[in-house]
Amino acid sequence: MTERQTDIEIEFLHMRLCSPLVLASGVLGLSSSSLKRVADAGAGAVTTKSCGLEPRAGYVGPSIIPVSHGMLNAVGLSNPGVKEMVREVADYRARCRTPIFVSIFGGTVEEFGDVAEAVAQAEPDLIELNVSCPNVYSEFGSPFGADIDATAAITRRVKQRVGAIPISVKLTANCLSIGQTAKVCEQEGADALTAINTIGPGMLIDLNVRKPVLSNLCGGLSGPAILPVAVRAVWEISREVSIPIIGTGGVTTAEDALQMILAGATAVGIGSGIYYQGLEIFDKVNEGVQRFLQEKGLGSLDEIRGTAHE
Amino acid sequence: MSEKMSTYPIRRVIEHSPGLKSFYFYQDFDAVPGQFIELWIPGVDEKPFSISDLSDGLLEISVKAVGPFTERIMSCDLGDYLGVRGPFGRGFKIVDNALLVGGGIGAAPLRFLARVLAREEKEFVFLVGAKSKEDVIFSRELSKYRFYCTTEDGSFGRPGLVTEEMERIMAKDSFACIYASGPEAMLIRVMEMAEARSVPFQISFERYMKCGIGLCGQCCMDGSGIRLCVDGPVLTQDAVRGITEIGLPHRDATGCRPRPT
Numbered sequence: 001m002t003e004r005q006t007d008i009e010i011e012f013l014h015m016r017l018c019s020p021l022v023l024a025s026g027v028l029g030l031s032s033s034s035l036k037r038v039a040d041a042g043a044g045a046v047t048t049k050s051c052g053l054e055p056r057a058g059y060v061g062p063s064i065i066p067v068s069h070g071m072l073n074a075v076g077l078s079n080p081g082v083k084e085m086v087r088e089v090a091d092y093r094a095r096c097r098t099p100i101f102v103s104i105f106g107g108t109v110e111e112f113g114d115v116a117e118a119v120a121q122a123e124p125d126l127i128e129l130n131v132s133c134p135n136v137y138s139e140f141g142s143p144f145g146a147d148i149d150a151t152a153a154i155t156r157r158v159k160q161r162v163g164a165i166p167i168s169v170k171l172t173a174n175c176l177s178i179g180q181t182a183k184v185c186e187q188e189g190a191d192a193l194t195a196i197n198t199i200g201p202g203m204l205i206d207l208n209v210r211k212p213v214l215s216n217l218c219g220g221l222s223g224p225a226i227l228p229v230a231v232r233a234v235w236e237i238s239r240e241v242s243i244p245i246i247g248t249g250g251v252t253t254a255e256d257a258l259q260m261i262l263a264g265a266t267a268v269g270i271g272s273g274i275y276y277q278g279l280e281i282f283d284k285v286n287e288g289v290q291r292f293l294q295e296k297g298l299g300s301l302d303e304i305r306g307t308a309h310e
Numbered sequence: 311m312s313e314k315m316s317t318y319p320i321r322r323v324i325e326h327s328p329g330l331k332s333f334y335f336y337q338d339f340d341a342v343p344g345q346f347i348e349l350w351i352p353g354v355d356e357k358p359f360s361i362s363d364l365s366d367g368l369l370e371i372s373v374k375a376v377g378p379f380t381e382r383i384m385s386c387d388l389g390d391y392l393g394v395r396g397p398f399g400r401g402f403k404i405v406d407n408a409l410l411v412g413g414g415i416g417a418a419p420l421r422f423l424a425r426v427l428a429r430e431e432k433e434f435v436f437l438v439g440a441k442s443k444e445d446v447i448f449s450r451e452l453s454k455y456r457f458y459c460t461t462e463d464g465s466f467g468r469p470g471l472v473t474e475e476m477e478r479i480m481a482k483d484s485f486a487c488i489y490a491s492g493p494e495a496m497l498i499r500v501m502e503m504a505e506a507r508s509v510p511f512q513i514s515f516e517r518y519m520k521c522g523i524g525l526c527g528q529c530c531m532d533g534s535g536i537r538l539c540v541d542g543p544v545l546t547q548d549a550v551r552g553i554t555e556i557g558l559p560h561r562d563a564t565g566c567r568p569r570p571t
Contacts, residue, residue, distance in 0.1 A: 028527040079565060275523050
């Protein structure tokens with residue numbers, strides 16, 4: 001492995017990541033080969049697509065549609081199921097040393113526990129709890145993430161069943177107070193927090209057929225449009241907790257990533273940004289962050305993390 | 311080019327044979343042969359289709375009824391609005407003195423390529439194979455070129471497999487490039503023959519390209535992990551060498567690859 005840009009390295013939980021950038025869940029996370037390619041492109045860690053107990057085909061198309069300043073998606077949690085995901089993670093591990101985070105979802109608190117325990121067999125570096133997918137309302141009702149008690153219960157249950165593997169709860173900005181939700185997660189044993197999931201949901205209507213375009217009618221909004229919401233969410237969370245935050249939502253440039261760090265994020269998620277910048281986004285943002293640190297005479301990101309609060 | 315959704319009325323429909331039609335739309339984008347679009351039937355689904363021609367702003371998509379979605383397209387008519395996103399992916403690069411090998415409806419992108427090659431006065435031989443006469447598209451148009459056809463049942467052209475005819479043609483002539491598109495079993499044989507004679511190839515592959523914009527991961531190929539929708543669908547031998555899943559059953563909508571039982 002080649003040494004890359006050592007001064008943008010970060011300490012995240014007990015890991016040393018070569019870059020603060022983490023592939024966000026939902027993008028290019030279905031197979032070991034795809035995840036390895038993103039790691040090779042410069043990500044400090046990669047997150048799988050959310051998996052559940054059984055394979056799911058998700059929704060028919062259109063399921064991902066670019067709109068002005070963002071992206072709408074309602075993929076419907078398509079995934080190969082936890083058994084297959086464990087195999088992909090093992091295959092990834094055999095070929096790649098970049099840390100891998102596995103995202104999971106469940107329909108009930110118990111199911112979250114079951115999936116987490118099954119995923120723990122693969123010994124991922126972190127398990128991320130997707131309590132905030134906005135696109136499966138008809139099946140699962142409103143996301144757990146909007147309900148502070150449900151989020152707490154899931155965090156507690158998963159923590160009991162995964163042993164020493166760290167967990168991060170992926171929060172939604174669609175709640176009364178993301179700071180309070182984060183605090184409760186920390187109290188229940190969460191090791192980290194990921195914020196935010198897509199927001200909305202939003203809708204796109206075609207003028208000729210006069211119908212919503214997404215097959216699910218509406219879908220979560222991601223991309224540049226949601227960056228300010230994500231930065232604010234990370235800011236609020238950072239005031240309430242001392243566990244690390246993966247600041248995710250609308251990051252496409254080094255400046256965006258640095259805003260997340262200043263707001264208090266330890267790591268920075270990249271998802272839809274791959275659409276805007278290609279896989280080169282990881283190198284570009286890494287280089288931009290590095291350049292910023294050099295220009296300001298800073299040794300590492302630790303020196304600026306959360307300093308926007310001061 | 312628009313990766314956003316736009317809907318257009320169908321301007322023209324041609325029925326080549328039962329269950330095999332071309333649909334035409336006026337477009338404001340430009341495309342190269344080998345690129346594809348995502349076609350949306352409102353209220354039904356969205357699927358990728360290669361472009362079989364684009365000239366003077368008129369986009370042509372050729373569809374064979376093979377499943378519920380393509381069956382549904384057969385009942386679409388003049389004036390119906392369908393959604394088109396694209397064009398997506400990397401297409402064919404133009405090379406002089408080429409052999410084009412198409413299998414069934416897979417010949418559609420090669421027909422677009424042949425038109426561009428002819429316009430640029432390049433030399434080429436076009437070889438098409440199909441199960442039966444009804445599955446051969448554009449035969450009248452293609453017969454103005456150096457065109458050879460095979461059918462498995464012998465109802466049109468020479469009886470047999472297209473790869474057998476390819477073997478005969480390659481024994482006689484040498485080519486600077488082989489372009490191919492069709493069923494994967496055929497493509498594997500085409501690649502073997504090309505490699506045996508050290509002829510470079512450009513081959514169009516098919517996977518479930520769900521989003522078309524390199525995000526969903528459904529079309530990522532095992533091995534190098536390339537995203538077929540943005541890094542393909544046309545791949546050269548260098549790209550193919552890094553892939554380990556050619557010839558295996560494709561991953562389904564869940565992302566599972568069916569395992570042999």
